[in-house]
Amino acid sequence: MVLGRLRSDDVYNQISAYPFPEHRSTALATQAAMLYVCLFFAPSILHTHTAKMREIVDKYFPDNWVISIYMGITVNLIDSWEPYKAARTALSNTLDSSNVRDISSRYASRMQKLIPHTQQLLKEGALIEENVLDHVSKVTNVVRECNVTLRWLMLHASMPGPAWEGNKRCKQIRDQVIADAKYSPLQVFELLLNTAQFELKIRDMFKCLLIEKQNKWEKYKKEGVERMMELSEVFSGIKPLTRVEKNENLQSWFGAMGKQIDSLKHEDATVSGRKIVQLIQALQEVQEFHQLESILQVRQFLADTRNYLHQMIRTINIKEDVLITLQIVGDLSYAWEIVDSYTNIMQEGIKKNPSLVIKLRATFLKLSSALEIPLLRINQAHSPDLVSVSQYYSGELVGYVRKVLHIIPETMFGLLARIVSLQTSVIKELPTRLDKDRLREYAQLEDRHEVAKLTHSVSIFTEGILMMKSTLVGIIRVDPKQLLEDGIRKELVKHIATALDNGLTFNPKAKTSELVGKLETLGKIMDGHRRSFEYIQDYVNIYGLKIWQEEVSRIISYNVEQECNSFLRNKVQDWQSVHQSKTIPIPKFPPTDSTSVNFIGRLARELIRITDPKTTIYIEHMTAWYDVKTHNEVINMKFFSKITNSVGTAGLTGLDRLFSFMIVTELQNYLNALQKGVLKDKAWLEMLAVVSKGLSPSSAIISNPGRFYSQHTSRAQRVWPQILDRVLKVGQMQLLRKHIAYELNISCKFDSKHLASALQVMNDALLAEIEAHYKEPSKPYPKESNPLLYELSTYLDWAGISNPYMKIYVTTKNLEYFSVLSFLFVVSQLPKLTYAKTVGSLISRRVQDQIDGVPFIVGVQTLLRQFHPEIRNQFMLYLGQYVKSYMETAISSGTGKATELPNEVMTTLYFLESFAHYSGITRKTLAVHIPEPILDQYQILSTS
Structure with a gap:
């Protein structure tokens, strides 16, 4: 039943939009696509029903074999019906080379006529309201002809789809079409442009006319009635014009004509149309039979009225049917994908002439x-x-x-x-002052x-x-x-x-x-x-x-x-x-x-x-990295402004964020390794328990510090290099982050001082609020759920108003013996370092030791910062005990001089001083762990 209806009826009512017989296949194209799909559900028809297939081909595919099923999905029947005998046989008439030549030649000649014709119509003044309304059918015929031509050429000369690309017969027929139709993509594109513009103009005009239709009708009718009434008065003799005699017959006739015009209704288009034609004829006759041509004003009034009646006929012919026909005929869904093949032509055209x-x-x-x-x-x-x-x-x-x-x-x-x-x-670049002799050079x-x-x-x-x-x-x-x-x-x-x-x-x-x-x-x-x-x-x-x-x-x-x-x-x-x-x-x-994934990495x-701490030395006072062997400067503070110039503030902030991720990863890996390898090992725990017991109370003096400390640190010689590697990496990245924050802050103050000041004040105010809350918990402060803290921290990071040394990167549990382990690690590495007065920092004693003082101290500080402050205090107590024990030993053995401190003490004191500096700890807090006289003596010796 479905196939029967599709074969015989006009299911989609398209033929009314395509009255010409040669456009029949285009009118039935949507139905043909449905029929093509439905035939696969009755394969016997495709295989054996030669008569039915002949009927289908004669009706739907007499002059086309590439069809669009849906939104640009095209099918070539030559390839698609190849396996079906009846279908293939039926299609052979259409694909006869003489038939293909005739069809192609017909569309080629149409193309040659339509391009200049549409260009002519698109010229200024051609598509005026009167012309279009007088020739509606001609206009729609042009649109129809253009679209049918475009459809056939775009489908049959388009590049083959993936399904039928390899079919030899398809290629032969396509090559014949291109040759016989003298196919030129540029010409097809030109016709497409002209057709689209022509349609748009007509459509826009009709839309406006439809909106104004009733108003115009009423206006023309009113004007016509007024003219008739005025002429009626002219022949009454009351309002005499020059040499117009009174004529009661004409007076009543014009009055009646006025009433006739007034009675016209635009709703009943057919009746009104016939009546208007009769009225125009009557006005023509009255002018001829009553010798009214000699009276100029009367003749003018009659001509005006006839003109208004003509306009009324035009207005009554403005119907929505035209827009519907244009919509049906102008469908371009078949080219949804094909149009992409014209993209290069469009782009080349735009390059030559942007107004395209x-x-x-x-x-x-x-x-x-x-x-x-x-x-x-x-x-x-x-x-x-x-x-x-x-x-x-x-x-x-x-x-x-x-x-x-x-x-x-x-x-x-x-x-x-x-x-x-x-x-x-x-x-x-023009200089501020320019000598007139050099004007030509700079011009x-x-x-x-x-x-x-x-x-x-x-x-x-x-x-x-x-x-x-x-x-x-x-x-x-x-x-x-x-x-x-x-x-x-x-x-x-x-x-x-x-x-x-x-x-x-x-x-x-x-x-x-x-x-x-x-x-x-x-x-x-x-x-x-x-x-x-x-x-x-x-x-x-x-x-x-x-x-x-x-x-x-x-x-x-x-x-x-x-x-x-x-x-x-x-x-x-x-x-x-x-x-x-x-x-x-x-x-x-x-x-x-x-x-690395990309350039930022x-x-x-x-x-x-x-800036690897194994090959460079960071000198705090110079804010620069130097090569260990050559002592040449590697990078300094100005280097970070070069990064700003190349990747901007965003690049610098991005670099800072990436370093944060790297630090987090290093810390997590270190703590995971520690928990799995050290703090779960029975031998390690026993050793740390012995050390912890030996060091308590922390106020006690170790009698033979050299022997006591070395015997415990030497037991973990295999672990220290791994820990050192991670600590140095963390310290190095912290230093880089500090430099980045400084550069960001300087550029923010320079480029936007108001923003920098506002952020600084806001930050200080919030910190003051939080501190006040902890001192007096009854006072309110910004809750963690409040987005203010989170949003402000982003701004602060971009403006460089942050201290990386104070950051907590990872959440940690309190690890047993962590302070003892950290202390033993530091004590094991301190002998490799020595305090150099010339550079004012710790440097490695030997080049092969591959350790740099500042990253080492910053790394240890960062590591301890991730834990409860009590662990850091315990760590400092152990170091204080270490210093006091060596001092006591030096004094009791008589080797220590009044003017100098033992090497171990000097190195440790510098370590502690730097540690306090990077941790934000005051000298007063440091004095709790180390007696003030020792600190004073160290201060004098280190600066002298």
């Missing part, structure tokens, strides 16, 4: 009409999926619009690259003319896209200004991401670090981009600095997030990232080494490599 965007707007609107196909049945079924489906297809179409129009920002950035090159390397007229020319080209492209007007594509409104901005952002993101990825790639085999040179080069590239972007913003009417900062920040935040994924158990996927966007995607580049690891 106006015509393309009509094409995009025509393409959006394809959305009605998938939405029609969903809407009729009152399905709740209507919104989501329309949202999906509209999004897809807007994506395609963006893809086509992206050529504008792409071309603009090509021009911008040249402007960057000229501004950074060719055009000289650089040709170069400046080149910049002006390029700038003009950029502004032309901008003008092109902004002429497009705001357009509703499906259910999404496309704002051309937003489209331009998004395109510029996308291109900017691509350029910056590429520059960062290429600029921060390091050669692992390089003898000296390439970091400084790479950062300087990258800084110049970024500065060039920023300056040219700043220069161009006024010409493209965008907020350049805002876009620059937002996009650079987004790129770096995204890369930091991806780099930090390696430290997370639950990774942030691309589609989950708040920094990634479908409209303006951040490109991902393949990693260049085995450890490479930068961080290169920084760690060149």
Whole structure:
């Protein structure tokens, strides 16, 4: 039954929109697609029913063999019906080479006629209201002819789909069509543009006319009635015109005509139309038979009335049927995917002539009409999926619009690259004072003319896209200004991401670090981009600095997030990232080494490599790292401003965040190893218990400290190097974080002093509140659930108002004997260090010891900071006992001089002083653990 109905009836009532016999296959195309699908449920027809298949082919496929099933999914019947004998035989007539030639030639000649014809119609003044209303059928015929031609050529000359790509017969027929139809993608695209624009103009005109239809009708009717009444008065003799005699017959006749016109109703179009034709004829006759032509004013009144009646006929012919026909005929759903093959032509056209965007707007609107196909049945079924489906297809179409129009920002950035090159390397910066002799040298007229020319080209492209007007594509409104901005952002993101990825790639085999040179080069590239972007913003009417900062920040935040994924158990996927966007995607580049995911990881690891405590010494007073062997400066405080110049504040903050993750990982690995390997080992626990017992009470003096301490530290010789490695790494990264915080704070104070001051005051106020609460718990303070603390801490990190040394990175349980273990570890390493007055810090005694004092102290401090303060106090008590024991031994043995302290004491005291400095502990607290005279003596000796 279904097949019978589809074979015989016009199920979708399309034939009324396509009255010409040669358009029959196009009119029945939707039905043909349904019939094609349904035939597979009755394969016997395809195989054996030759007569039925012949009937189907003659009716639906006499001149077409590539059909669109749904939203651009195309099928070639040559390939699809190959296995079915009856279907294949029936189709052979259509595929006869002479038939294919005739059809192709027919469409080729139509194409040659339609392109100039549509261009003529689109000229200014051709599509005026009167012309269109007088020739509605001709106009719809042109639209119909264009769409049928476009459909046939786009389907039959399109690139083969994946299903029928390898079929030899399909290729032969397609090649014949291309040859016989003289197929040119450019011409097809031109016809598509003209048709879309023509349809849009007609549709917009009819929509306006339909809205104004009743008002116009009433207006014309009123004017006609008034003219008749005035003529009636003229022949009454009361209101005589020059040489018009009184005529009662004409007076009453014109009065009656006025009433006749007044009685016309626009609702009954057929009756009113016939009546108006009769009235026009009557007015013509009265003018001829009563010799009224000689009276100029009367003749004018009669001509005006006839004109108004003609306008009424035109107005009554404005029907919604025209819009419905245009909608049916203009369907472009078959080209939903095929249209992509014309993208390059569109983009090349835009590059040559940016104003082409106006015509393309009509094409995009025509393409959006394809959305009605998938939405029609969903809407009729009152399905709740209507919104989501329309949202999906509209999004897809807007994506395609963006893809086509992206050529504008792409071309603009090509021009911008040249402007960057000229501004950074060719055009000289004008000095404050300039000698007149050197004026020509600085004028650089040709170069400046080149910049002006390029700038003009950029502004032309901008003008092109902004002429497009705001357009509703499906259910999404496309704002051309937003489209331009998004395109510029996308291109900017691509350029910056590429520059960062290429600029921060390091050669692992390089003898000296390439970091400084790479950062300087990258800084110049970024500065060039920023300056040219700043220069161009006024010409493209965008907020350049805002876009620059937002996009650079987004790129770096995204890369930091991806780099930090390696430290997370639950990774942030691309589609989950708040920094990634479908409209303006951040490109991902393949990693260049085995450890880092992207440039931010490479930068961080290169920084760690060149400041390795095993090969460098950090000198606090110089705020710089020096090479252990050559004593050359590796990096100093100014180095971090180079990072700011190349990757900006966002890059520096991202680096800081990455170091935080690395520190957390190091601390977690250390504590996990400690818990599993040391604190669960019976031998270790017994040894630590013996040491703890031997050291208590902490006020007691150890009688033979050298022997006592060394016998216990030597028992763990295999473990100390592993602990030292982690402690030095943590200390090194803490130092780097401190330098980053300083650089961020300085640049924040310099660039935005009000923000820096406001954040500092806010931070101090909150800390004061919290301290007041702990002193007096009845006082309120910001709760942990309050987002204020969390949000403010982000601002503080970006402004560098934070102290990494005070941070708690991991939550820990109270580990038994942890203070004893930490003390033994420090005591085992102190002999490797010596206090150097020349540099004012602890340095390794021998180069091969591979230990640096400052990272060591900072690392130990950070490690103890993760535990309860009591453990740190216990650790300091043990160190105080260590100092006192060695002092006592020196005094009692008589080896100690009044003017010097034992080496062990001197080293330990410097360690404790630095430890207190980095931990924020006062001298008063230190004096609790070590007698003041010893501290005073140390102060004198260390400074003398």
